[in-house]
Amino acid sequence: MKTIFKKKLIHFIKVVFALIIVAIGIIITAYLWPTSKLQTPVVFEKTIIKNVNIVDAVTGKVVKNQFVLIENSRITKIDTTHITVTDDALLIDGNGKYLIPGLWDMHTHSNQHSEWLHHPLYIANGITGVRDMSGQLNEKDSYWVGSKERLQWNKDLINNKRVTPRYVLQSSYQMDGEKAIPEDLPSFFKLKNPSQVDSLLHFYKKEKVDFIKVYQQLSKETYKALAEKAPKYGLHLAGHKPMFLSLEEAVNLGQKSFEHGRVFLYEFFPEADSLKNPTNWKAYFSKSKAKIVQQFDSVQAKNLMQLMQQKNAYWTPTLQTLKFEANAHKENFTNNENLKYVTSVRKKLWWKFDTDHNKEKNLESEGVSESEQFFEASKKQVAMANKMGVPIMAGTDVTDSYVFAGFSLHNELYELTRSGLSNLEALQSATIVPAKYSNQISDYGTIEIGKKADLILLNKNPLENIQNSESIDGILLNGVYYNKEKLTELKAFTETAASSFHMNVKTLISLVNSPLIRVQFTD
Ligand SMILES: [Zn+2]
Numbered sequence: 001m002k003t004i005f006k007k008k009l010i011h012f013i014k015v016v017f018a019l020i021i022v023a024i025g026i027i028i029t030a031y032l033w034p035t036s037k038l039q040t041p042v043v044f045e046k047t048i049i050k051n052v053n054i055v056d057a058v059t060g061k062v063v064k065n066q067f068v069l070i071e072n073s074r075i076t077k078i079d080t081t082h083i084t085v086t087d088d089a090l091l092i093d094g095n096g097k098y099l100i101p102g103l104w105d106m107h108t109h110s111n112q113h114s115e116w117l118h119h120p121l122y123i124a125n126g127i128t129g130v131r132d133m134s135g136q137l138n139e140k141d142s143y144w145v146g147s148k149e150r151l152q153w154n155k156d157l158i159n160n161k162r163v164t165p166r167y168v169l170q171s172s173y174q175m176d177g178e179k180a181i182p183e184d185l186p187s188f189f190k191l192k193n194p195s196q197v198d199s200l201l202h203f204y205k206k207e208k209v210d211f212i213k214v215y216q217q218l219s220k221e222t223y224k225a226l227a228e229k230a231p232k233y234g235l236h237l238a239g240h241k242p243m244f245l246s247l248e249e250a251v252n253l254g255q256k257s258f259e260h261g262r263v264f265l266y267e268f269f270p271e272a273d274s275l276k277n278p279t280n281w282k283a284y285f286s287k288s289k290a291k292i293v294q295q296f297d298s299v300q301a302k303n304l305m306q307l308m309q310q311k312n313a314y315w316t317p318t319l320q321t322l323k324f325e326a327n328a329h330k331e332n333f334t335n336n337e338n339l340k341y342v343t344s345v346r347k348k349l350w351w352k353f354d355t356d357h358n359k360e361k362n363l364e365s366e367g368v369s370e371s372e373q374f375f376e377a378s379k380k381q382v383a384m385a386n387k388m389g390v391p392i393m394a395g396t397d398v399t400d401s402y403v404f405a406g407f408s409l410h411n412e413l414y415e416l417t418r419s420g421l422s423n424l425e426a427l428q429s430a431t432i433v434p435a436k437y438s439n440q441i442s443d444y445g446t447i448e449i450g451k452k453a454d455l456i457l458l459n460k461n462p463l464e465n466i467q468n469s470e471s472i473d474g475i476l477l478n479g480v481y482y483n484k485e486k487l488t489e490l491k492a493f494t495e496t497a498a499s500s501f502h503m504n505v506k507t508l509i510s511l512v513n514s515p516l517i518r519v520q521f522t523d
Contacts, residue, residue: 031509033502035116038163038493041480044090046071048083049457052094057101057431057446060424060463068099070453073158073479078449090481097473098461101446102128102454103430104168105409106437107259107316107395109134110150111143112510115164116497118398118405120490121341122165125406126469128454128477129166129444131395131434133213133239133259135173136516137181137189138203143514146173147207160480163490166454168438169210173516174239175200176215177222182515191218194225201226201233213239214255217278220245227253241266244276251307257314257393257437261322261378264385267304269295289370293377301381305388314437316395317382319375319415324402326375328358338404341491343498345507346399354401383420392416393437394430410470423466453479 047070054063069077069085077083108130110118122130136146147170156162174180178190188199204212212230214223214237223242230237231254238257241250247258247267266275269292274284285292308315327333334355339347362369386392394416396408413426421429435445443452455476460468475482482490497503511517 027505030502030505033506035497035503035506036493038120038490040160040163041482041486043160043480044088046085046089047092047453047476047479047481048085048089049092049094049099049455050082052097052099052457053461054078054447055098055100055427055461055463057424057427060422062098062461062463066094066099068094068447070476070479073453075447075449075451075453078447092457092474092481094457096459098458098468099447100427100456100458100462100469101431101444102126102456102475102477103394103409103413103469104129104131104434104444105165105396105398105406105412105430106131106257106393106434107318108132108398108405109400110145110167111399112141112145112149113503113507114145114405115162116503117341117343117494119162119164120494121404121406123163123406123475123477123482124472124487124490125410126456126472126475127165127406127409128456128475129168129434131169131171131438132167133171133174135171135209135213137173137185139185141514141516142510143517144173147171147209151208157478160478165477168434168440168444170208171238172200172204172207172209172212174213174215175218175226177217177219179217180215180519182519191222191226193219194221197222197225197229201229201235204235205233209235211236211238211256214242215240216243218242218244219278220249223250224253227255243281244278246272246276247304248307251304251311251313254311255313257316258308259316259318259395260397261317261319261381262374263315263317264301264304264381265292265296265374265377268297268300270297271295290373293370293373296377298384302384302388305385305390308385309389309391312391314391314393314433315382315385316393317378317416317419318395318397318412319378319382319419320396320403320408320412321400322371322375322378323411323415324354324400325358325371326362326369328355328371328401329362329369334402336402336404338407341404341494341498343504343507345504345511349508349511351401379415379419382416386419386421386425391433391437392421392425392429393434394426410467413466413469417466423463426466427462427469 049068051065054066067079067083069083103126105127110132150167153164157164181189188196236256241247275281394412396403396412398405416426432445435441453476457474459471459473462468
């Protein structure tokens with residue numbers, strides 16, 4: 001009896017062991033599985049768009065029946081009469097269609113898998129430029145990308161070797177003080193005191209970064225030193241308003257862009273100083289959300305908005321994130337047809353927790369939930385800021401929950417119009433305003449001779465209805481034409497990648513291996 005049992009046990013162990021080996025083998029194979037590559041369209045020496053209606057993003061006028069000539073990635077002629085060229089030019093029929101400048105998403109987070117999961121969707125949706133708000137430290141991260149990768153992507157785009165939007169400005173890693181930095185890295189990343197600021201700025205200058213992304217928990221002294229010294233290195237500050245100083249101080253110190261819809265809400269209520277206390281701001285916030293909205297002082301807010309206008313400080317409200325929080329309990333919101341473009345790893349290990357948490361909070365509340373109040377209040381503040389002349393930029397916060405690369409930018413434009421921007425102003429928030437912000441208005445933002453041919457051909461006029469920005473017939477990126485079939489192919493490419501076992505394994509392993517992700521999640 002004993003020996004039979006022993007034999008059975010040994011057999012059982014052998015089977016389990018074999019299964020483990022097989023499972024490890026499958027995971028390793030999936031991890032190493034070669035990823036497919038997208039082909040870029042053929043480059044033509046000359047491209048002509050015939051008889052198209054050009055939307056002037058400055059005046060809001062539509063200039064009808066124009067011929068646009070594109071050579072070497074730039075617009076070289078715009079004419080009312082037919083432009084004759086050699087037979088080998090690409091002719092695009094613009095009859096009855098509308099041409100707008102390529103759209104920029106001014107708040108994204110790309111990662112090592114963006115080539116498969118995000119870039120095709122950006123291009124398919126006419127997002128020709130992005131300002132990515134994340135970066136790396138001194139080592140290549142398994143998950144996040146930094147300026148090195150993104151500058152290479154830009155080069156590949158110019159050589160037509162890669163399907164990617166332009167990465168219009170390069171970001172540092174998010175600077176959040178000591179706790180946000182893994183142990184064994186150079187200590188200046190921790191920004192424990194102002195004396196470390198020069199080393200940090202020097203490092204990022206060398207990495208060809210354009211701005212330091214500032215985050216919540218930087219100390220006031222260090223932030224001040226950063227703000228004062230950054231311009232000497234040709235860098236600026238962009239990101240969150242650090243908690244422990246006022247928005248007024250940050251604006252006066254020259255921070256160039258402020259992110260997210262809550263910026264003004266945190267600032268203008270009677271107990272706002274409680275949020276600036278490093279030891280208990282989180283506890284205070286969690287119990288005071290309703291109060292923050294109800295006691296909002298719009299007179300003070302307007303004064304600050306006026307200061308922002310004077311100091312040329314930009315606001316990227318990323319309404320998508322607040323919209324998600326406000327709607328997480330609604331099935332017609334969470335049943336999104338774009339979920340097929342997102343890996344199961346992200347949906348199940350990240351978005352689900354976020355959704356469940358917000359859903360529960362929303363369902364618990366009687367009447368209008370706090371998140372809904374926050375969302376509505378932010379939209380009102382967008383209207384106020386817009387009236388006061390604060391430059392507003394469209395940004396989405398891809399890869400946050402229920403934010404979809406490319407698609408969500410169109411929804412952000414829609415939400416901006418629901419917040420009181422005109423269709424033209426919404427269009428400007430993703431064209432002229434970001435181009436000015438980035439000091440690249442001589443190349444982008446409008447359709448003019450000499451500018452880069454990053455353009456969207458639409459079937460319908462977005463000035464009549466902003467949702468017409470989605471009626472995309474074709475895209476020109478760096479002068480290269482992506483026709484309707486190509487755009488469909490791009491979407492299918494990401495859909496296949498997102499649902500593939502190997503991409504899910506790669507994503508999971510890159511997340512688990514990233515020391516930066518580990519620190520972010522334990523914070
Ligand atoms: Zn973000």
